[in-house]
Amino acid sequence: MALLDVENVTKRFGGIVALDGVSFTAEAGEIVGLIGPNGAGKTTAFNVITRLYTPDEGEVRFDGQSLLDVPPSSVVMRGIARTFQNVELFRGMSVLDNVRVGGDARHGEQSPEDVLFYVQLHSLRYRNASELPYGTQKRVELARALASAPRLLLLDEPAGGLSHEEVEQLGTFIKQMRADYELTVLLVEHHMGLVMSVADRVHVLDFGRKIAEGTPAEVRGNKQVIEAYLGADA
Amino acid sequence: MSALLQLDGVEARYGPVKVLHEISLEVGRGELVAVLGANGAGKTTTLRAVSGTVRRTGDIVFDGSKLPRRPDAAARAGIAHVPEGRGTFSELSVWENLRLGAYTRRGSVKEDAQHVFEYFPRLEERKNQQAGTLSGGEQQMLALGRAMMARPKLVLLDEPSLGLAPMLVKEIFDRLERMIAQDGTAVLVVEQNAALALAHAARAYVLEVGHVVVSGPSEELRENESVRRSYLGY
Numbered sequence: 462m463a464l465l466d467v468e469n470v471t472k473r474f475g476g477i478v479a480l481d482g483v484s485f486t487a488e489a490g491e492i493v494g495l496i497g498p499n500g501a502g503k504t505t506a507f508n509v510i511t512r513l514y515t516p517d518e519g520e521v522r523f524d525g526q527s528l529l530d531v532p533p534s535s536v537v538m539r540g541i542a543r544t545f546q547n548v549e550l551f552r553g554m555s556v557l558d559n560v561r562v563g564g565d566a567r568h569g570e571q572s573p574e575d576v577l578f579y580v581q582l583h584s585l586r587y588r589n590a591s592e593l594p595y596g597t598q599k600r601v602e603l604a605r606a607l608a609s610a611p612r613l614l615l616l617d618e619p620a621g622g623l624s625h626e627e628v629e630q631l632g633t634f635i636k637q638m639r640a641d642y643e644l645t646v647l648l649v650e651h652h653m654g655l656v657m658s659v660a661d662r663v664h665v666l667d668f669g670r671k672i673a674e675g676t677p678a679e680v681r682g683n684k685q686v687i688e689a690y691l692g693a694d695a
Numbered sequence: 696m697s698a699l700l701q702l703d704g705v706e707a708r709y710g711p712v713k714v715l716h717e718i719s720l721e722v723g724r725g726e727l728v729a730v731l732g733a734n735g736a737g738k739t740t741t742l743r744a745v746s747g748t749v750r751r752t753g754d755i756v757f758d759g760s761k762l763p764r765r766p767d768a769a770a771r772a773g774i775a776h777v778p779e780g781r782g783t784f785s786e787l788s789v790w791e792n793l794r795l796g797a798y799t800r801r802g803s804v805k806e807d808a809q810h811v812f813e814y815f816p817r818l819e820e821r822k823n824q825q826a827g828t829l830s831g832g833e834q835q836m837l838a839l840g841r842a843m844m845a846r847p848k849l850v851l852l853d854e855p856s857l858g859l860a861p862m863l864v865k866e867i868f869d870r871l872e873r874m875i876a877q878d879g880t881a882v883l884v885v886e887q888n889a890a891l892a893l894a895h896a897a898r899a900y901v902l903e904v905g906h907v908v909v910s911g912p913s914e915e916l917r918e919n920e921s922v923r924r925s926y927l928g929y
Binding site for chain 1: 709710731732733734735739779780781817828829830831832833835836854856857858859860861862863864865887889890924925926927
């Protein structure tokens with residue numbers, strides 16, 4: 462049984478169909494990539510899974526149980542944590558306090574200090590989070606998510622603001638993190654090098670519909686994906 | 696003729712932390728110049744120093760006169776800043792955001808808006824939609840479009856590829872080149888996709904912990920061993 466099972470989900474905003482009967486799964490321990498053009502519905506899918514949005518149709522199951530009757534504030538208790546595309550830290554709070562919020566959500570199963578050592582931010586723990594460089598803020602978000610001891614981690618464009626060398630390190634780090642924290646990872650990312658190097662499977666969305674699914678190599682060779690997303694010389 | 700923008704010994708700090716050390720750089724009229732560097736190198740702060748959105752010391756000369764240290768003065772002088780993370784007005788519509796881009800100048804905005812819509816047809820489709828409901832990539836387009844509305848002499852672009860699909864990233868840089876050719880706009884761009892930035896920029900500066908460590912024409916930097924290893928990955 463898949464750990465996460467998104468089944469036939471449709472989400473509309475007025476006349477716009479952001480997700481149109483989308484289904485995909487993530488097996489326990491997998492790193493699953495979710496890619497697609499801008500406005501394809503990737504972040505909307507994250508928002509449905511974390512219950513910020515209620516789908517108009519379809520079902521979302523986590524570990525065999527429906528998430529649709531779980532309020533957004535309780536999703537973290539089920540073992541789901543996320544980062545945000547545009548960084549949503551608590552501004553004006555220290556790095557440590559931000560990470561503590563994640564820890565407190567799950568009654569301190571993980572020590573925030575340990576997580577900060579793990580992501581190599583411990584020396585910055587008393588700094589105001591909103592003053593840090595963008596890439597570092599993304600790492601604080603990651604630490605906050607890890608502190609809630611998740612089983613499923615949703616990463617929304619983690620490579621944003623990182624140089625080539627740092628993206629390579631991030632790829633290694635995501636795989637290491639999966640092993641050390643026994644995670645299943647759902648990854649939205651435009652940096653194809655990163656997706657190709659870490660994902661076990663990739664789902665491709667376009668205009669709210671799933672247009673392809675497969676291993677990174679399969680997806681990269683898919684004509685429809687090249688036309689909709691990668692471009693001819695990618 | 697002298698450079699459009701000239702920084703001489705510019706320094707900036709956040710509280711006790713000094714993040715820029717004696718930065719000197721210049722951008723010619725109609726020139727595309729890139730700033731590269733790892734997360735935390737001071738790239739974003741360099742742009743903020745120019746637009747006056749961070750406290751700074753040192754001299755900045757723009758268009759022949761000393762640039763005052765106030766953001767509104769920089770905007771009126773013809774500098775448009777597209778910040779990292781977009782900074783669109785999320786409660787306002789797409790159209791209202793674009794109109795605000797033209798706030799510092801007189802005359803009709805319709806023609807300029809049409810110009811923006813040619814670049815980004817998606818924005819015309821979503822003209823009356825609240826900016827906060829756009830997808831991440833669409834907000835990036837809006838931030839760029841808003842800057843174009845000011846008919847700036849210089850655009851400061853912070854990570855324009857952030858959150859954009861691979862195909863669109865290429866398009867953005869093609870459009871920047873068109874903008875430079877048609878309107879003579881100069882661009883100072885911070886970009887994590889160094890290969891792309893160096894393919895389009897005439898010159899580039901590489902920052903490390905707040906210092907300029909290498910600078911020169913793009914083709915020279917592409918041959919530079921350390922630049923290749925850290926930023927290009929081949």
